[in-house]
Amino acid sequence: MTTQELADLIFPNITKTIEDYEKMYPPRTLEENAKVTRFAPSPTGFMHIGNFMSVTIDYLLARQSKGIFFLRNEDTDSAREIDGAVEAIRHILEQYDYIPDEYEYRDINAEKGLYGPYIQSERKEIYHTFIKHLIAEGKAYPCFLTQEEMDSIRESQSRDKRRIGIYGRYAKYRNLTPDEAANRIKNGEKYTIRLKSTGDFNRKFKFNDLANGEMEFPENDIDIPIMKSSNLLPTYHFAHLVDDHLMRTTHVVRGQEWISSIPVHYELFKTFGFKMPKYIHTPLIIKKDGDKIRKISKRLDPEARMTYYEEKGYPKYALIESIMTIINSNYEAWRENHPDAPFTEFEFSPKKMSSSGALFDLDKLDNISKNYLSRLKATEVFDLLDTWSKTYDVDFNQLINKDKTYTISILNIEREQKKPRKDYACLSQIKGEIWYMFDELFTDVTYDFDEKLSKEEINTVLTTYFTKYYNEQDDKDTWFNKMKEMTDQLGYCSNMKEYKENPTKYKGSIADISNIIRVGVTSKSQTPDLYIILQLLGKEKIQKRIDQIK
RNA sequence: GGCCCGUUGGUGAAGUGGUUAACACAUAUGCCUUUCACGCAUACAUUCAUGGGUUCAAAUCCCGUACGGGUCACCA
Numbered sequence: 001m002t003t004q005e006l007a008d009l010i011f012p013n014i015t016k017t018i019e020d021y022e023k024m025y026p027p028r029t030l031e032e033n034a035k036v037t038r039f040a041p042s043p044t045g046f047m048h049i050g051n052f053m054s055v056t057i058d059y060l061l062a063r064q065s066k067g068i069f070f071l072r073n074e075d076t077d078s079a080r081e082i083d084g085a086v087e088a089i090r091h092i093l094e095q096y097d098y099i100p101d102e103y104e105y106r107d108i109n110a111e112k113g114l115y116g117p118y119i120q121s122e123r124k125e126i127y128h129t130f131i132k133h134l135i136a137e138g139k140a141y142p143c144f145l146t147q148e149e150m151d152s153i154r155e156s157q158s159r160d161k162r163r164i165g166i167y168g169r170y171a172k173y174r175n176l177t178p179d180e181a182a183n184r185i186k187n188g189e190k191y192t193i194r195l196k197s198t199g200d201f202n203r204k205f206k207f208n209d210l211a212n213g214e215m216e217f218p219e220n221d222i223d224i225p226i227m228k229s230s231n232l233l234p235t236y237h238f239a240h241l242v243d244d245h246l247m248r249t250t251h252v253v254r255g256q257e258w259i260s261s262i263p264v265h266y267e268l269f270k271t272f273g274f275k276m277p278k279y280i281h282t283p284l285i286i287k288k289d290g291d292k293i294r295k296i297s298k299r300l301d302p303e304a305r306m307t308y309y310e311e312k313g314y315p316k317y318a319l320i321e322s323i324m325t326i327i328n329s330n331y332e333a334w335r336e337n338h339p340d341a342p343f344t345e346f347e348f349s350p351k352k353m354s355s356s357g358a359l360f361d362l363d364k365l366d367n368i369s370k371n372y373l374s375r376l377k378a379t380e381v382f383d384l385l386d387t388w389s390k391t392y393d394v395d396f397n398q399l400i401n402k403d404k405t406y407t408i409s410i411l412n413i414e415r416e417q418k419k420p421r422k423d424y425a426c427l428s429q430i431k432g433e434i435w436y437m438f439d440e441l442f443t444d445v446t447y448d449f450d451e452k453l454s455k456e457e458i459n460t461v462l463t464t465y466f467t468k469y470y471n472e473q474d475d476k477d478t479w480f481n482k483m484k485e486m487t488d489q490l491g492y493c494s495n496m497k498e499y500k501e502n503p504t505k506y507k508g509s510i511a512d513i514s515n516i517i518r519v520g521v522t523s524k525s526q527t528p529d530l531y532i533i534l535q536l537l538g539k540e541k542i543q544k545r546i547d548q549i550k
Numbered sequence: 551g552g553c554c555c556g557u558u559g560g561u562g563a564a565g566u567g568g569u570u571a572a573c574a575c576a577u578a579u580g581c582c583u584u585u586c587a588c589g590c591a592u593a594c595a596u597u598c599a600u601g602g603g604u605u606c607a608a609a610u611c612c613c614g615u616a617c618g619g620g621u622c623a624c625c626a
Contacts, residue, residue: 040626041626042625042626044625044626074626076625076626077624077625077626079625080625080626143624147624150623150624154622154623157551158551160551161551161552162551162552163551163552163553163622164551164552164622165622190624192624193624194624201552201553212554212555215554215555216554217553217554218552218553218554222622225623225624226624227624228624229624230624231624233624235623235624235625235626236625236626239626255620256555256619256620257620257621257626258620258621258626259554259555259620259621260553260554260555260620260621260622261621261622262554263553284619284620286619292618293618293619294619295619295620325562325563325574325575326562329562329563329564329573329574330563330564330573332562332563332573332574332575333564333573333574336573336574354556354562354563355555355556356555356556356557356618356619357556357618357619357620358561358562358563359561359562360562361561361562361575361576363560363561363575363576364561364562364574364575364576365575366575367574367575367576368575374588414587414588417588418588418589419587419588419589420587420588421586421587421588422587422588423586423587480584483584484584487584494584496583496584509584510584511583511584511585512584513584514584514585515584515585517584518584518585518586519585524585524586525585525586526585526586526587527585527586527587528585528586528587529584529585529586530584530585
């Protein structure tokens with residue numbers, strides 16, 4: 001029996017050839033230097049911050065070069081597949097406007113692009129064609145090692161401090177004759193297909209990673225599995241080879257944890273004589289855990305999941321800006337000079353990417369987000385808040401919509417000016433900043449009056465002010481002059497400089513007076529401008545609150 | 551244990567043989583101010599993990615050491 005006959009026995013229904021597929025998926029006709037990138041997550045969990053970094057780069061490279069950015073669903077591990085994962089990924093991509101040029105979702109049947117299917121489980125026939133070719137050529141073989149056998153090999157290798165893996169003399173079935181292999185298959189033995197590696201571990205080859213520069217690796221000599229016995233789908237390595245070749249990917253962006261499989265990918269591409277894509281291995285997002293440093297984990301670290309930021313209501317701009325500063329640290333300087341440019345105009349340089357792990361700094365995120373939100377118009381903030389609260393705080397959503405104009409004017413306090421306030425970094429923090437403006441939330445309040453003040457004093461100030469001085473129609477200057485007038489009248493000092501020089505001469509200062517009114521009306525000792533707050537609340541609400549104190 | 555990578559302040563980092571070791575965030579203090587916030591100002595690495603070497607000169611080049619990380623599945 002020949003290897004070709006063995007290949008026919010294993011894949012009797014495969015009649016196409018590699019050449020057929022080369023014709024079906026010809027090289028793309030794109031502009032010079034156009035990059036073809038892909039985001040290729042496996043539907044085994046929710047999107048995390050590391051994925052987000054990769055996909056941001058994918059998107060950026062494709063957009064900047066007038067290339068193609070496509071989405072591929074790497075669902076070859078049926079056992080670990082999680083319901084809803086594909087939807088979650090789609091949701092995130094839509095949220096950040098990273099819309100793939102080519103994609104397909106099983107449920108919506110919307111196929112775009114000529115290089116599909118983009119779902120690996122639907123590409124079985126393609127993979128089998130490539131594997132069949134390899135077997136026919138004697139470059140791959142069925143392996144009948146059982147799990148137990150492999151476990152014991154690994155154990156003994158580890159005990160003897162040898163390299164771990166199925167290679168050399170451990171590759172027990174690599175030299176089986178086609179007849180012997182055929183017999184076992186006919187007997188119904190389970191098998192996996194392994195690459196018959198021709199590499200030499202003692203030989204080195206150079207590899208250039210766009211982010212990390214030149215690296216040297218020993219050649220791969222491990223007979224890695226390329227097709228699983230369980231579902232007859234390829235392993236990641238083999239699917240990467242076939243898909244990125246046939247889909248004509250030019251740039252593969254993935255996490256640094258993949259660097260160690262470069263020798264395998266190098267051999268795979270060499271075996272077929274395909275040109276390798278360029279690789280950008282992104283820094284791992286790390287986390288300090290006590291004095292341990294580790295890769296950030298979806299299970300352990302809530303901030304690793306992209307949904308964390310959605311729940312908190314961070315604007316997408318802030319996330320993109322934050323991740324961009326990690327991707328290229330000169331991004332911040334660029335942003336300073338181009339405050340309004342879309343991030344896709346930034347010239348990304350893989351070389352400038354850090355090759356050690358980076359911590360995703362939540363303080364930095366807050367700062368970026370605060371700055372961004374502070375520059376928006378009140379109506380824009382309202383829209384964001386409205387959308388967010390519809391999902392994450394329904395009661396609050398109803399409240400802010402009860403009197404939309406009122407809510408917007410609250411959000412507009414000290415906004416749309418040269419030095420706008422920066423009170424909140426995310427939408428979920430807004431309620432905590434403005435709740436006291438709503439009577440519905442102004443229940444069971446604890447007043448933050450200065451402990452040194454007597455009840456009588458508070459009462460005096462409040463009644464004096466609201467019976468003798470307060471007038472809703474006053475403009476800001478008149479209002480403040482009246483405040484001063486009352487301050488002096490009550491034995492306080494309306495001039496701060498003077499008060500600071502002789503604090504004992506007075507009962508207190510205009511700051512104390514203001515604060516009594518402030519607390520009386522809002523319960524808080526720290527709020528934005530008092531005048532605006534009084535204006536917005538209006539006479540009726542204020543009166544109610546003053547009565548409530550007494 | 552093998553292979554690969556890394557180590558500049560609390561964080562992201564600039565820096566590629568001669569700099570007072572940028573910048574941003576965080577922190578602290580002060581100023582401004584009716585509170586808070588904003589803004590402004592100042593402070594924060596005597597030193598670039600460490601030992602040695604090359605050099606007139608090293609964070610920058612070379613070697614060793616230590617430490618840290620990634621990876622070694624029919625998982626991606």
